[in-house]
Amino acid sequence: QVQLVESGGGLVQPGGSLRLSCAASGSIFRLNTMAWYRQAPGKQRESVAAITRGGSTNYADSVKGRFTISRDNAKNTVYLQMNSLKLEDTAVYYCNADQSGRVYWGQGTQVTVSS
Helix, strand or coil, X not given: CEEEEEECCEEXXXXXXXXXXXXXXXXXXXXXXXXXXXXXXXXXXXXXXXXXXXXXXXXXXXXXCCEEEEEXXXXXXXXXXXXXXXXXXXXXXXXEEEECCEEEECCCEEEEECC
């Protein structure tokens, strides 16, 4: 069993920055792709960014140029640096990882962008 725990969410003003972290623990031998998703109230959960074990990345069009995903394989941790935050970035952000054909999810962390 793999456990994922997000941290770093909070309240920030428009134009501000936050850095989210997601640490994996438990029965880990090789994590493959890790990713961030988000879900705003009344909306579908959407993919934000993903990164392979080798470091290849992709991003949703809505966050390109503003967000950066990275990972530290030695620490089994994935990060999301969020800059130039907008009101529409407000959502619960979830960490995701796959290993040996199984997909694991964190419990989410709230990000609120408000003046």
